[in-house]
Amino acid sequence: MIVVLTGGTGGAKLIQGLTHEVDPAQLTIICNTADDFVLHGLHISPDLDTIMYHLAGLGDDAKGWGIRGDTYGALEQLERYGAESWFKLGDKDLATHIRRTELLRNGVSLSAVTHELCRALGIAARLLPMSDDRIETRVETGEGEISFQEYFVRRHWRPEVTGVTYAGVESCRAAPGVIEAIHAAALIVICPSNPVTSIGPILAVPGIRHALQKTAAQIIGVTPIIGPAAISGPAHKLMLAMGVEPSSLAVARGYADCLDGFVIDADDLSLKDAIESLGVNVIATSVRMNALSEKRRLAREVLALARQ
Amino acid sequence: MIVVLTGGTGGAKLIQGLTHEVDPAQLTIICNTADDFVLHGLHISPDLDTIMYHLAGLGDDAKGWGIRGDTYGALEQLERYGAESWFKLGDKDLATHIRRTELLRNGVSLSAVTHELCRALGIAARLLPMSDDRIETRVETGEGEISFQEYFVRRHWRPEVTGVTYAGVESCRAAPGVIEAIHAAALIVICPSNPVTSIGPILAVPGIRHALQKTAAQIIGVTPIIGPAAISGPAHKLMLAMGVEPSSLAVARGYADCLDGFVIDADDLSLKDAIESLGVNVIATSVRMNALSEKRRLAREVLALARQ
Numbered sequence: 069m070i071v072v073l074t075g076g077t078g079g080a081k082l083i084q085g086l087t088h089e090v091d092p093a094q095l096t097i098i099c100n101t102a103d104d105f106v107l108h109g110l111h112i113s114p115d116l117d118t119i120m121y122h123l124a125g126l127g128d129d130a131k132g133w134g135i136r137g138d139t140y141g142a143l144e145q146l147e148r149y150g151a152e153s154w155f156k157l158g159d160k161d162l163a164t165h166i167r168r169t170e171l172l173r174n175g176v177s178l179s180a181v182t183h184e185l186c187r188a189l190g191i192a193a194r195l196l197p198m199s200d201d202r203i204e205t206r207v208e209t210g211e212g213e214i215s216f217q218e219y220f221v222r223r224h225w226r227p228e229v230t231g232v233t234y235a236g237v238e239s240c241r242a243a244p245g246v247i248e249a250i251h252a253a254a255l256i257v258i259c260p261s262n263p264v265t266s267i268g269p270i271l272a273v274p275g276i277r278h279a280l281q282k283t284a285a286q287i288i289g290v291t292p293i294i295g296p297a298a299i300s301g302p303a304h305k306l307m308l309a310m311g312v313e314p315s316s317l318a319v320a321r322g323y324a325d326c327l328d329g330f331v332i333d334a335d336d337l338s339l340k341d342a343i344e345s346l347g348v349n350v351i352a353t354s355v356r357m358n359a360l361s362e363k364r365r366l367a368r369e370v371l372a373l374a375r376q
Numbered sequence: 377m378i379v380v381l382t383g384g385t386g387g388a389k390l391i392q393g394l395t396h397e398v399d400p401a402q403l404t405i406i407c408n409t410a411d412d413f414v415l416h417g418l419h420i421s422p423d424l425d426t427i428m429y430h431l432a433g434l435g436d437d438a439k440g441w442g443i444r445g446d447t448y449g450a451l452e453q454l455e456r457y458g459a460e461s462w463f464k465l466g467d468k469d470l471a472t473h474i475r476r477t478e479l480l481r482n483g484v485s486l487s488a489v490t491h492e493l494c495r496a497l498g499i500a501a502r503l504l505p506m507s508d509d510r511i512e513t514r515v516e517t518g519e520g521e522i523s524f525q526e527y528f529v530r531r532h533w534r535p536e537v538t539g540v541t542y543a544g545v546e547s548c549r550a551a552p553g554v555i556e557a558i559h560a561a562a563l564i565v566i567c568p569s570n571p572v573t574s575i576g577p578i579l580a581v582p583g584i585r586h587a588l589q590k591t592a593a594q595i596i597g598v599t600p601i602i603g604p605a606a607i608s609g610p611a612h613k614l615m616l617a618m619g620v621e622p623s624s625l626a627v628a629r630g631y632a633d634c635l636d637g638f639v640i641d642a643d644d645l646s647l648k649d650a651i652e653s654l655g656v657n658v659i660a661t662s663v664r665m666n667a668l669s670e671k672r673r674l675a676r677e678v679l680a681l682a683r684q
Contacts, residue, residue, distance in 0.1 A: 109478035141447045141467030142474070149475045149496045159449030159467040166450070166474075167457045170417035188457045 071253040072097045075266025076118040077132040077300060078292050079259030084122055085363030089371060095193040096249040102205040102234055102269035103216045107155055108146065110165040111172055116182055116197060117164055124189035135160045154222040179243040198270045201240035205265050206233045216265050225302035229309035232264055237272045250279040255374045258289035260355060263319050264306035280326040286374040288329040291316040291355055295335060299356060317342050324348065329373040331355060349376055379561040380405045383574020384426040385440040385608060386600050387567030389665040392430055393675030403501040404557040410513040410542055410577035411524045415463055416454065418473040419480055424490055424505060425472055432497035443468045462530040487551040506578045509548035513573050514541045524573050533610035537617035540572055545580045558587040563682045566597035568663060571627050572614035588634040594682040596637040599624040599663055603643055607664060625650050632656065637681040639663060657684055
């Protein structure tokens with residue numbers, strides 16, 4: 069059994085590779101939900117949705133989010149009504165939020181909703197939200213505290229960040245099956261997702277980090293950083309805001325208490341020794357994934373590193 | 377000032393005619409809301425929407441409901457998720473329900489929501505729900521009690537009806553402006569809408585029927601029945617279920633306590649004397665409206681009858 073910890077975009081790529089290299093039914097994916105937010109009265113789970121759409125073969129590879137070929141009739145009309153339109157909701161995508169919101173309002177848990185949506189889409193892998201409770205990444209900026217989606221999508225990660233907190237995380241519980249999956253796993257993959265706003269919240273859920281330290285599974289991480297910057301998105305800016313000089317070494321240090329192996333980019337070969345001195349096996353390869361062949365190759369390298 | 381009492385389809389046609397014959401800003405439209413229902417967790421107001429879309433020039437004349445040229449991506453995806461799909465929600469149409477539901481949940485009244493949506497669509501006429509309170513037409517059938525939309529859309533008005541009730545109507549209040557508009561009107565038009573499930577609920581809202589009896593306005597009705605059957609929809613079946621032999625005469629009798637004039641179809645010329653004996657001026661003309669020219673002609677005939 070393979071457990072995957074992931075956010076949205078970067079993680080979705082590696083997971084796509086993994087589903088081609090192993091039986092998807094062997095995968096349990098633990099997904100960040102601290103970016104979840106409510107818009108138009110609908111509960112949106114951006115990372116769960118991105119992963120779910122990719123697992124269902126519906127993902128939009130070009131955009132990295134949403135459903136391929138989706139239309140935008142509802143958003144256009146919502147805009148006419150004066151509703152906020154900075155978050156680009158496709159029509160089919162909207163159906164996910166409508167269905168989720170209805171089920172949540174009926175008292176169904178987020179993990180049960182996720183299970184139901186994945187079942188309807190014929191997904192063989194097991195997709196778990198990190199928690200059924202509400203945790204919210206709050207980004208402190210010079211212009212005030214905003215949600216991650218406001219920072220990332222609405223403000224195009226332009227405001228200067230002075231801090232990041234996970235509101236509600238202390239009192240939340242890991243979703244059913246999360247801790248058990250970590251203990252039962254043979255391999256755990258930490259995806260090349262934002263260490264501050266994707267992997268960070270997962271590790272902050274009470275019990276998850278401890279389970280990762282105690283599990284017998286091999287734990288392999290993949291860097292989302294090459295040189296001083298993220299492959300995509302604002303991870304490096306957020307690391308700086310947390311007082312950390314962004315690099316693959318810094319990411320590995322953040323996970324070092326759990327990590328057995330780490331995959332860095334060949335451009336960062338000079339960091340190999342420093343990371344290995346943390347007691348971590350390192351391979352340096354290409355961690356950029358565009359074509360499916362690159363996603364599969366990186367997935368194979370992660371699997372090979374775990375077997376070492 | 378002209379006040380119009382209406383349901384959806386038939387009323388929308390006459391209102392379209394009226395907006396071409398008088399300044400739309402002179403119109404106050406009081407619309408049935410007893411067909412409102414909740415689907416996918418969204419508050420849907422079928423009659424308000426049909427009228428609003430037509431007033432905004434967005435109405436789908438061919439179908440009689442929804443927005444012209446709408447797409448159905450969300451509905452298709454909702455169906456994949458196992459949600460009910462018998463009510464054909466277009467993507468742009470869905471935006472209306474999403475926006476309305478969000479505002480209602482924030483404590484905004486249905487009449488204020490309606491005002492806001494109409495303003496956003498640049499509608500000059502004033503569209504009022506009959507009430508801000510929840511009233512629900514319940515259709516008693518041999519197979520149990522169902523909502524009007526379940527009877528009309530889901531079951532294609534096939535089940536045998538044994539009764540119709542307006543749940544919640546006794547304790548509801550007319551929406552702000554409704555009673556005032558009836559008193560201030562010079563002309564009140566009762567549209568060719570279903571007398572049992574469209575006009576019936578409006579007249580059952582406490583205070584509305586009394587205001588119609590007391591107003592100085594001319595009140596002109598238009599029949600939705602030709603011969604023994606409705607021009608469209610199940611009005612005749614529902615009249616039978618209420619113990620009334622369906623005809624233009626029966627419709628006029630139902631409104632006789634308020635009515636000054638009534639428009640029937642030329643096919644029903646033989647009923648003219650019987651209706652006039654109720655103390656109502658009658659004209660017999662063609663009440664079928666397909667082309668815009670027919671809608672405008674009928675609107676002109678209503679206005680002329682009021683001037684007699």
